Amino acid sequence: MANLSNCNDDSNNNGSFLKIPKIKFTKLFINGEFVDSVSGKRFETVDPRTEEVITEIAEATKEDIDIAVKAARQAFDSGPWPRMPGAERAKIMLKWAELIEENIEEIAALDTIDGGKLYSWCKAVDVPEASNLLRYYAGAADKIHGEVFKTSRNLHLYSLMEPVGVVGHIIPWNFPTVMFFTKASPALAAGCTMLLKPAEDTPLSALFYAHLAKLAGIPDGVLNVVPGFGSTAGAAIASHMDVDAVSFTGSTETGRKVMMAATMSNLKPVSLELGGKSPVLIFDDADIDKAVDLALFGILHNKGEICVAFSRVYVQEGIYDEFEKKVVEKAKTWVVGDPFDPKVQQGPQTSKAQFEKILSYIELGKKEGATLLTGGKRFGNKGYYIEPTIFSNVKEDMLISQDEIFGPVMVLSKFKSIEEGIEKANSSKYGLASGIVTKNMDIANTVSRSIRAGIVWINCFFAFDVDCPFGGYKMSGFGRDYGLEALHKYLQVKSVATPIYNSPWL
Structure with a gap:
């Protein structure tokens, strides 16, 4: 179970870490x-x-x-x-x-x-x-x-x-x-x-x-x-x-x-x-500890309520067992609690409706036959807190692998070859973001050109910049935010023609 930081302490919930502003x-x-x-x-x-x-x-x-x-x-x-x-x-x-x-x-x-x-x-x-x-x-x-x-x-x-x-x-x-x-x-x-x-x-x-x-x-x-x-x-x-x-x-x-x-x-x-159901492919040559940190941050950042979350984690079979062990251990140390507390890493889900939706998907994952490795429950008895949750033995056709859960729920699978990894990464109706973890730039360049997603992060996550256009492929939408491409969404082109002297148009 993840660490709980005073999530149900009344003084904490009333803003002991900061004076709550008057609305x-x-x-x-x-x-x-x-x-x-x-x-x-x-x-x-x-x-x-x-x-x-x-x-x-x-x-x-x-x-x-x-x-x-x-x-x-x-x-x-x-x-x-x-x-x-x-x-x-x-x-x-x-x-x-x-x-x-x-x-x-x-x-x-x-x-x-x-x-x-x-x-x-x-x-x-x-x-x-x-x-x-x-x-x-x-x-x-x-x-x-x-x-x-x-x-x-x-x-x-x-x-x-x-x-x-x-x-x-x-x-x-x-x-x-x-x-x-x-x-x-x-x-x-x-x-x-x-x-x-x-x-x-x-x-x-x-x-x-x-x-x-x-x-x-x-x-x-x-x-x-x-x-x-x-x-x-x-x-x-x-x-x-x-x-x-x-x-x-x-x-x-x-x-x-x-x-x-x-x-x-x-x-x-x-x-x-x-929406998104973003994959991250972690290859055998990756630094496992860094890959674990990246994968966890990729799904638990903003309590998983992020369209680009690394919600599908694919690990090459040579390091899968070690990765699974370490990612579960690290998830159990994740600090959940009052978001004003500087020690806390994960606050509550935004609303009751989202809280209940996430819990229903966790129950669905169990029924579909996935293995619950850690988490899976409400955290405490006050507030919309959910334990960091990891499933393994997830098949591609399971709803927890296909639907955007939008919460702190990782689905973990293994792959053998580069080709299989690419196939699994693309086995989604969404195409918003994706990730690659490898030390081999040949692999990184090959895979980044094969994944159908609007942004590919190599050995990083959430690497946005205002200069870099952002948007989706497939059912993740169209049009781009950020960059000058976003400016052009709000402009239209008008052409103006004037005949020059002695023109046949006169």
Whole structure:
């Protein structure tokens, strides 16, 4: 059994490691103001450490989405943001980044109490990444330009890169801060206006970011934050005739619905970053201790609630037995508990629904005939904590090997040859991320070109960079976040032709 760090100690759960911030913003943010929903509906957001309600949040429904779209439309059609020089947009984005850094501890605490994320990780990585994304795309805002074409006809031809318009962003609950700025930053740099719907499980930091955007000088209507449920607010965004593009990150099932709604309305372009069941291939020549650390971090980071998690671990048969023994021993030392505790490595699952889903998959794995090596149970009796769990003797057709569990559950298998390893890695409907652990670069280069996934990590995990495009193959979606490719999602090309004197076109 993994180590438990005061997970059920009342003083700890009430924030003895850090003073819990007062919740300041619970209303919708539309047209530069915090407002109640039209219906007056509110929903509860729950602290997964304690299972207690933190506060109630205004719930956006179709009527609120209509109002927010109208504000964003007005801001795009008549407001200053799309017409502002890129350098001026950049100044405001940079100010927003500064304000985020000034409030880093409060924001990190909000994501910890709302989503069960490690406070230390939020403070060191997630919130700084928000500022990093803003600064990166601010640097691109004044470098958006088209081309002049040399043609065979007597024409002066050039292209313009123009903002696509009003964008709808729908983001998930596992990385509320990073996903907010992964979507908003390039769209803002492009000159778009937008609605952003945070997940109903983790709305607190998004509303705080809206407050900081106002202070930074983002004009009214440019950014609208509309917490609500996918079936109402999300559906209204995806199907709205006056939303020009949608960017969605979440499950493949919901991504289908978003795409269908966009198609059935105004054929708006859609970008989808969806589910994953990422494989890692560990070869005989690997340093076993490093491979164990990498595989465990790959599945237990962020309590397994990560689309790129190394949830399928394939180990070459020459080192399989030693690897299995060591990975189980290491998993039993993994520290689970209050995410404010700096010693803790794994906090609670984000919600009761996700907690119950993970436990149901663990039971399913037992019924399917997989061998439970460690874990498999709730951790403690308060909060949505689950033991780090490892299955072996997993067949490729088992649901625990095919479905995205989105929790701290590793499925462990062996392979013989490089060819068999590649075949197993590709035996999934998903293709988001993958990993290779080897000292042999010939193997690394061969396998990386054969795995069908949007990113391949060689001897590392979670190696993202804002310059590097990220997205999926197969049912993990299409379109790319990060890099300048993400900026281009929010731009469209207009060609302009002018006849030259004595042209036959006159």
